[in-house]
Each structure stands twice: as structure tokens, then as C-alpha cells.
Amino acid sequence: MRAEIITIGDELLIGQVVDTNSAWMAQRLNENGIELYQITSVHDDRAHITAALDEAFGRADIVLTTGGLGPTKDDITKQVLCEYFGTHLVEDTRVREHIHELYKERPDVLNRLTATQWLVPECAEILENRVGSAPLMVFYKGDKILVSMPGVPYEMKIAMDEQILPYIETKVESRKSKAIIHRTLQVTGIPESSLAIILEDYENSKPDYLHLAYLPKDGIIRLRLSSYGEASEAEMSDWFGRLRDLVKEYLIAETDEPLEVIAGRLLQERGATIATAESCTGGKLAALLNRHAGSSAFYWGSVVSYDNSVKQHLLSVPEEMIKTHGVVSEEVVRAMAESVRKLIGTDYAIATSGIAGPTGGTPEKPVGTVWIAWATPEGTTAECFHLGKLREQITERACMKALIGLIRLLRE
Numbered sequence: 001m002r003a004e005i006i007t008i009g010d011e012l013l014i015g016q017v018v019d020t021n022s023a024w025m026a027q028r029l030n031e032n033g034i035e036l037y038q039i040t041s042v043h044d045d046r047a048h049i050t051a052a053l054d055e056a057f058g059r060a061d062i063v064l065t066t067g068g069l070g071p072t073k074d075d076i077t078k079q080v081l082c083e084y085f086g087t088h089l090v091e092d093t094r095v096r097e098h099i100h101e102l103y104k105e106r107p108d109v110l111n112r113l114t115a116t117q118w119l120v121p122e123c124a125e126i127l128e129n130r131v132g133s134a135p136l137m138v139f140y141k142g143d144k145i146l147v148s149m150p151g152v153p154y155e156m157k158i159a160m161d162e163q164i165l166p167y168i169e170t171k172v173e174s175r176k177s178k179a180i181i182h183r184t185l186q187v188t189g190i191p192e193s194s195l196a197i198i199l200e201d202y203e204n205s206k207p208d209y210l211h212l213a214y215l216p217k218d219g220i221i222r223l224r225l226s227s228y229g230e231a232s233e234a235e236m237s238d239w240f241g242r243l244r245d246l247v248k249e250y251l252i253a254e255t256d257e258p259l260e261v262i263a264g265r266l267l268q269e270r271g272a273t274i275a276t277a278e279s280c281t282g283g284k285l286a287a288l289l290n291r292h293a294g295s296s297a298f299y300w301g302s303v304v305s306y307d308n309s310v311k312q313h314l315l316s317v318p319e320e321m322i323k324t325h326g327v328v329s330e331e332v333v334r335a336m337a338e339s340v341r342k343l344i345g346t347d348y349a350i351a352t353s354g355i356a357g358p359t360g361g362t363p364e365k366p367v368g369t370v371w372i373a374w375a376t377p378e379g380t381t382a383e384c385f386h387l388g389k390l391r392e393q394i395t396e397r398a399c400m401k402a403l404i405g406l407i408r409l410l411r412e
Contacts, residue, residue: 002037003029004060006052008067008077009151012041021066021156030180032165034062035228044068049080053146061144062168067151069134071113078137081148082121085139089119092126095135102133124148127163131155136163145171181231183240184256185223187247188404192216195223195247202246206239207231218393218400222256223247252404259403260288266410267298272347274406276302277315277340279327280354280370285399301344305336315339328353328365330373330382337375337382348409349375350402354387356394370398374405381409 005025011017019041026036037060042048049068056063068077082088096118103109117133120126127136132155139146145168149159187195192214196203203212209230215222225240244254253262267274276285286302289295303314308327311317317335325331333353341349354370361367368389373382383405387397 001034001062002060003034003062003064004037004056005039006049006056006063006065007039007041007151008044008049008065009041010044010074012067013043021151021153024153024157025064025160028160028165030182032169033180034168035180044074044076046076046080046083049077050084053084057141057144057146063144063146064164065146065148066156069148069150071116071133077148078119078121081124081137081139081146085121085123085141087121087123090122092118092120092135094128095120095126098128099133127159127167129155129159130162131158138167179227179233180229181227181233181236182256183225183236185240185244185247185251186253186256186259187221187223187250188219188252188400190221190250192221195221195250198246199223199243202243210236210239212243218397219387219404220252220259220400224256252407258288258292259400259407261292263403263406263410264289264292264295264298266407267348268294270347270410272410273298273300273345274348274350275300275340275344275346277336277349277351278302278304279306279311279336279352280356281352281395281398281402282306284395285350285352285402288399288403300346303340303343311336315343326365328355328369328371330371330384333371333373334375334380334382337373338380341375347377348406350406351375352398352402354385354394354398356391357389358391368394370394370401372398372402372405374402374409376409381405 005022007019007022012019022039029036040052042052053063065077068075099114099118100110114133120135121137124137124139127138129136132150132152134150136159137148147164149156149164209227211226213224215224223243225243227236244251278285283302283304289299305311305315308322312319315336316339317332321331321335333351336351336353337349340351351373352370355361355365355367357367368387370385370387371382373380385401387394
């Protein structure tokens, strides 16, 4: 069974808002045995929306639309869907009651524009939007389904998990695809082209219905092996095991989880804690380590010591050390890691110091030079990296290198 996503809104097409919804929806659809065939973004324009609907229905069994359901004049999705399905708006008592309950402590929101939210297309089946005022609308075109939902990410996610995916499950179970299987390895320390040479015989010998994709980013290459209904779990496991054996020298993870999640789980398994002292990464590493629920169990805090005075006064890095070796040096980054570990009282600590550019580089230490140190109960190690020329690229790669080093230390 195929699905398509249509995201509606001028803000997506001028770069004002990044479409994170589609990636999340794609993952959830695949997990539920539904292949996503295409994602389309369109303007808040009747003709553009209508054309996109026609094209999507020509290819897919399920069409999911997001956006354009607000009460303001620029949100036209509901009106366009009425025209498309040859119906008109009627008042829905349940939606009205829900909106009144939703805003009972904010009576200022219950105005004449909000009242338009409980007007729904007569032919649509209405599903509850527990956390918002825009109803979830289901339309049928023959045996095909269109679901319209809000574009606000948290509303969309709750709607998908609580209403839309269960609804689809009951309506189209007999037409769902066979199991869609994805397995992912994460490797590091090898160029993509060199990796492809290692895997050349593997790729030539595997069945055509198994698809291998290379997904490089920030020094990590994700190898995704996929089957869209043709392979059994046993066959997939066999070929995935062969792939793992071929790249075991470079393997960092056997799942598609973020590295900070893997590092956090390893810390929790050991009952260990960690702190960070950051210079060039400016708090990005701290943000990664505490971005997921449960991080308080292992992540205790950070010192963002961007200026040298902070390194000296808070992290006790000697001024003479900075003058002698430079702030981007093994000596300084080791001192930072050891100091923050002692200061915050954790088992582990990571420190970063580098030249993120675009200025500040020298022939000896060009832009992209980054030192990273890992302080552990057994001692401190440090390593120098050269991570490119672009500022954002350098800081992102530095965070990945820091996490890779931590994962390896925790596994030893």
C-alpha cells in the first residue's frame, strides 16, 4: 500500500519553516507497513492544492495533507477540500464542545474566527484533535483515503499516533503491504568511496529486492539495508549479519539511533555520569546529551568556556599553559576535561577546543583544527581532528567525534 504526503503552506516554500513533519510521518508510516511514495509541498493556492491532490490520488492509496487549517484568511485547505469533494461546511457539535473545553480558561480566544473551526465538510468523517482546535478530517475517493490534519508538529504527531494510524489500520488492513524492513549500521573512520569498494562484492551478490543505501553526515556513514515486502525477517537478518561482519572494523552502532542516545544508554547501564566543558562547540554537545527524556540520569552539567577568562577562572586552566601551548592544544583541552569532571563531580567529562572559523586559523593550526579530550575514572585521553572549513560543519563534526570517542571508551 502506498501513501503520499502533501504539505500545504507558503512558509514551507520560502524557507521560513522547515518541514520536519514529513520525515517523522515517513518513519511512522514505514513502521506500520505503509510505503511512502512521494512528498509534495504546495502553496496556499486553490489550483496548486487541487492539482497536487489529483496527482497524489493517481499514485497512492492514502493521501495525508498537513497545514492550512487555521481560522485566518490565508488558511484555505478546508475550503479547497469542500470544493474538491463537492460538499459544503456544516457545524459539528462535538468539535464546538471540544473547542469550548480547550479554551475554557482563555475566553479571549473564543471569537468569531475561532468559531469557524467547528465548521467541517459535511461528507468528511471527523476524528478528534485532542490538543488543538482544527479537526482531523477523513475523506474517501472511491476506495482511496485522504486525511487532512494540522501542520503544527506536536498536534500532527499526537493526531497520527492516537487517531490516524489506528483509523487506517482498521480500514485498510487487508490492503497493507507486506512487512517493510529497514536495518541500519553506523560506521566511521572510512571514506564513503572506500566503504563502497569493500562492499562491492556484497552488493553484487545480494538479491535485487534488498536495497543498500549510503547516508553520510558529519563523519558518520549510515548503511541502510531495506526490503519493501519481499524479504523475510530471517533473510534480512542473514544479509544484515554479513554486512555487519564486513564493516566491523569501522562499526560504531548497529541501530539507527542518534549517537547521544547510544552514549546515554551506555552511561546509564554503568550507573555513570558525565559533564562537558566546551569552547568551539559552544554548548552544542551539552544540548545533544540532554535533548532526550531521561538524560538527567547521566548528564549533570556543562561549562561553556568560550572566552579564555572563563577557562582560567572557572576551569582553572593556567594562564601560562594557554600562553605556552595556545588555547587549541592537547594540554589545554585535557585540563578543561579534568577540571570540569572534578568541578561537577561526574565519572566522565568531555572537553572541546578548536578553531571554527572563518577567521582565527594559522598555518600550524588552520581553521577546522579541533582538540577533544575525554576524562574518565581511568585517566584522560585527547585527540586532534581536522574537520573541514565551514563553521557549522566543524562544530557538528566535533560533537559527533566527541560522542564516538565516548561510546568507544564506554564499550572498552
